[in-house]
Amino acid sequence: MTPAITPGHPRAVQALLHALGAQVVQLPADFGNRQHADASRMACAEPIALLRPVSTAQIAQALRICSEHRQPIVTQGGLTGLSGGACLRGGEIALSMERMRGIESIDMQASTMTVLAGTPLQMVQQAAEAAGAMFPLDLGARGSCSIGGNLATNAGGNRVIKYGMARDQVLDIEVVLPGGQVLGGRHRMIKNNTGYDLRHLFIGSEGTLGVITKAVLKLRPKPTAVSTAFCGVPDFAAVIQLLTRAQSELPAGVSAFEVMWPGYYHFVLERLPHLRAPLARRHAFYLLLESSGADAERQNQAFECFLAKCMADGLLQDAAIAGSDADALAFWAIRDAPGEYQRILPGRVSFDISFAISDVEAAIAHCEAALRERWPKATVLIYGHLGDGNIHIVVQEPDWPAGSMAEVQSVVYGITGQWAGSVSAEHGIGLKRKPVLGLTRSAIEIDVMRAIKRAIDPDNLLNPGKLLDC
Amino acid sequence: MTPAITPGHPRAVQALLHALGAQVVQLPADFGNRQHADASRMACAEPIALLRPVSTAQIAQALRICSEHRQPIVTQGGLTGLSGGACLRGGEIALSMERMRGIESIDMQASTMTVLAGTPLQMVQQAAEAAGAMFPLDLGARGSCSIGGNLATNAGGNRVIKYGMARDQVLDIEVVLPGGQVLGGRHRMIKNNTGYDLRHLFIGSEGTLGVITKAVLKLRPKPTAVSTAFCGVPDFAAVIQLLTRAQSELPAGVSAFEVMWPGYYHFVLERLPHLRAPLARRHAFYLLLESSGADAERQNQAFECFLAKCMADGLLQDAAIAGSDADALAFWAIRDAPGEYQRILPGRVSFDISFAISDVEAAIAHCEAALRERWPKATVLIYGHLGDGNIHIVVQEPDWPAGSMAEVQSVVYGITGQWAGSVSAEHGIGLKRKPVLGLTRSAIEIDVMRAIKRAIDPDNLLNPGKLLDC
Known part of the structure; x- marks a missing residue:
């Protein structure tokens, strides 16, 4: 199939089509009803092109070309994120990992599994189960979220108290850097004290530092x-x-x-x-x-x-x-x-916050009192993974005037900051929580994050404007 | 006591004496028999001054002054490291954490303990025990190593299979950056997905990115x-x-x-x-x-x-x-x-390597055969934390000619690299293993480490020449 390059397309798109072909590079005319937004319900632009690569080599080539043309790019996994981290702000290319799926190998002696980043979490869980082991990371979106997205956002979920977060399930990751260089992914050992732990830096960086293409995962004994x-x-x-x-x-x-x-x-x-x-x-x-x-x-x-x-x-x-x-x-x-909230609690405001376990009772009582005082008729639901100090608060009132939601957020996040809590225990920052990042991370921490972002992605091409402004 | 500043002392030392006084700043004339080297048996120069601060504020002030004078500085904990990471190459100031010791607080509801970085590991363990909990990190040097040094090197030890490495025992750390800014240390929650995980970046960076001054540690239930x-x-x-x-x-x-x-x-x-x-x-x-x-x-x-x-x-x-x-x-x-090796195996060469567990048998057989072929009379001892894939090899021959040790290292590290193993499972890189870092980490990984080092410590003042050359 001959790529349909026209002079009207940006140079980066032309170069990508030329290098990777129309099997990999889709133009807006071919998008149809395809959804580009994640599950955050945030506004999302249409990408100027969609990449659907099948290999790390193709991703490396794509990133090299984007880098040459200073073309911003947003990596997308299963689009189940709740913070707008995979949304587009306009002018970006979307890099979908949907065809980078599959279990590369399972080693039951070493208790490791090597998987491509676009593999759905449930497929990883099932492959572990079929091999007689368990992959413990688990969350509601298991059927559609991808393991690469779970790592990019350091997903949490139901079993953190026993097995840890997504980052704790990983021995090594393969990452493509903004310039197209490929890093990591060869190691399957548990202990490796050889310099900076880049794995933990890329995990949880929400696609702003590199594209995770492959992961070496730890398997656990299946509880009987x-x-x-x-x-x-x-x-x-x-x-x-x-x-x-x-x-x-x-x-x-x-x-x-x-x-x-x-x-x-x-x-x-x-x-x-x-x-x-x-x-x-x-x-x-x-x-x-x-x-x-x-x-x-x-x-x-x-x-x-x-x-x-x-x-x-x-x-x-x-x-x-x-x-x-x-x-x-x-x-x-x-x-x-x-x-079932979508059905029974439309128009709700949801929080995913955490505290030191000994602060939970008082911090939550503080939030609840502040909410009840300002909105006495609101529904306020509180529950969570208490063993991890992670609490969810959901607030809703049927006939809220415009602006109330922002006000609810300001109350709850403000109190979270006062109690030295986290404004995002497991859902990440993305676009949605960027305005409140400073309530949990200090100005100096954010400066260091920015310095790292500039060191690894000097042209701010990977998921620009997410998590941090550079 | 009036600081004994003389025009003969470097400007940085004069400024430090002026700002912090002779209680904190010691000059070579006062060192006596003080040891400056770590346990690696590597050559170690004498520092141009020794700092013995008692607070984070003093360390921040010291780093600000060193930064103004482009004065290199080496942080020292209990000096029990085996890789020369705390050794001096000449011209540095040594920053001893020996007076930064003490348990700041224990919270048995949240299962956390906040400690100053110079606190000996054993004191941390005992404080946890006295409170009815356990701090699981444990290694032979427990009596003299400091918790800050354990974190700077991401120490391993006896119970990694169940509890993980040093980094897995930490909820937050306080770090002083090369310019004197203070970062982190306020958070005691288990889950916190708010941007880059700087904690994991500083842990294991061997004093090259910042000075760890305080740690919020996780406590565990004491096994009965x-x-x-x-x-x-x-x-x-x-x-x-x-x-x-x-x-x-x-x-x-x-x-x-x-x-x-x-x-x-x-x-x-x-x-x-x-x-x-x-x-x-x-x-x-x-x-x-x-x-x-x-x-x-x-x-x-x-x-x-x-x-x-x-x-x-x-x-x-x-x-x-x-x-x-x-x-x-x-x-x-x-x-x-x-x-007991010091007594029964003088002049040995020791390795601390790791592999995927399924590769251990073949990789070790490969090493053993190569060693036996070249040095048929050598003592070769093999043992280790197999549950973590971490193997120690010790090689010794009573009458080795000079140069044999380097040759033994080249054999074992070469084979480790071939099997995609780690040249340092838990002891770190420091000076001793810098020449073989490239056998485990790729050139691109080392480039990224260097970019991060330059972003955080642009003048290469913290522990220069360790782990990486910049």
Whole structure:
């Protein structure tokens, strides 16, 4: 197929078409209904061209050409990000990783898997499972998000308390630099103290420093026994004590410690009739506790024993233990209700913030009081991965006047900054949280980030204007 | 005390004395027998002045003055490093962290501890223990190494398989930049996706990018049950299978998986009469296996059960289970015999290398064959943290001609490079391994490191010539 180059196209696009062909370089006329925006609901321009490369070599060539023409480029994975990090501001080329997918190799002796960056997370999880292992990173968008996007944003999710964030699942990454040089991706060892850890610099840099093309991932043993309980807790002090005790006393540790404030629990049970209340009475806090390991019989015994001791000590008022996978799924359905927000809570403002665990109660009480005072009729839902200090707040009022949402953000982010919390525990900065980055990172930290960005991408070609202004 | 400034002292030293006084700034005339070299046995010059600050503010002021005078500065912790990273090449000021010691705070709800960088590792461990928790980083030099040095070099040690390297124990660090600006150290949350992870960039940068002055550390639950066994294993395939099965089947996972090749085992038992052989017969490999968690009774049962199954499956030929702390210490004494090398193996060449676990057997066989062919009479000892892919090789021959050591290094590092291994799994690069950095890191990776170094320390004042040449 002959590339349809016309003098009307920018030089960079002409050069890309010439070098890579129309199989890789798509022009706006061919986009059809293709979506370019991510899941942040932020405004997104159309790219001046779309690249769909199939190899690192093609990406390197594309970046070399873009660099020669000072052409900005935005890397796009599964477009499931919530911060506008993959959105276009106008004039960029979009680099889609959708055809860079596949499991390159699995080594069950070394417990490693090498995958192309465009591979969907779920495909990575399934390949690990099929090989008899587990890839523990997990989040709601698993079916459509790509592992490269998970690494670019250092995704979190459900099992951080036991296995860490996306960055903790990685032994090495292959990255294409703005000038087209290719770096890393050959190493599969666990320990490597040879100079600056570039892996951790590129992971979480939201596509502003390089294009992640391949990853060497760590696999974990697949847990064969999972114990789950849904608990009623009398107060926040007990929540904290339960966390400490569960981590120290449960033989297999804690794989989930999800806390729901009562407002959230009652709201979702009322609005979503398919949910069943696991506990008969009302409690100050609700806790979903999970421990996963090996040896089901010994583990379940120890789990029940632990809950009985906590009950005797007054830390728990009630607990329902899952007797089957179906029970466990029913407990998780209560925690996963935010998947239904689009339907039951339109026009909401959502937060993904974190604090030192010992500050959570007071910081959240501060937020809640400030919100209730200013918007007494608003729905305020609070819940989160408490074991990681990560709390989600969702605020909504049906008939808000324009501007209210910005005001809600200013209240919650302001308080987050006062408590030395993070304005983005796991969703990243992108475009959406750029205005509040300075509440968590100091001016000097941002200066150093900018100096690094300039050192690696001096022409500001990769995802310009995201995360930082240069 | 009036500072003894004379016109003979460099301007930077005069300015430092003027600003900080003789309590902080020591001149060579006052050094006495003070040692300036680290444990690498590399040549080390005397500093033109020694700084012994007690606060971050003093360090910031010192770095500002050094920066104004383009005065190079080398930060020194406990001087236990093995790569010459803290040695002086001549003309530098030494910045000792010895008076920056102390535990600033412990928060048992958040499981965090904030410490000054000069605090000895053992003091950190003891403070955690006294508070009812554990700080898991542990290495032989615990009594004299400082936590700041551990972070600057991303130290490894005995429990990496379960808890990770030094970088995995850190929530935030406070760093003074070359110009005297102070960055970080305020955050105690587990999740924080707000831009580039500067923490991971400074950790492991060996004092070339900034001075780590304070750290917010993660504490872990103290294990109340430790099960230990010393095992005889028939072949390397069985070693690997044992690793995989232990990680997946032991309820509390694996906290140590130390493998000793027979040459090492027999050498140390023969040379160190205080050691007792735990097993009656000879085996192809010896394994020290440890699992630590909670609930001693259930755990010990599961541990014995696991070993019995592995025996029945032919993966183990023999196993001695520690029945007491004294037994466990006796097993560990065999693995810890390298502490006696100074006496029993003078003039040795030591390696700290790593590979993908599935490459260890072949890569090590390759090294061993090459060494035996060239030096048939040499003592070659092999052992290591196999669960992390980290192997130590020690080579010695009593009457080596000059130059042999360099030749031994060239053989082992060359083979390490061929197997895509790391020339420094945990000891860092410093001065000693700078010539072989390129065997593990590509030219492009080193270029990016250099660009980062120039962006953060444009005048190359912090630990110049270490890790990288700029």
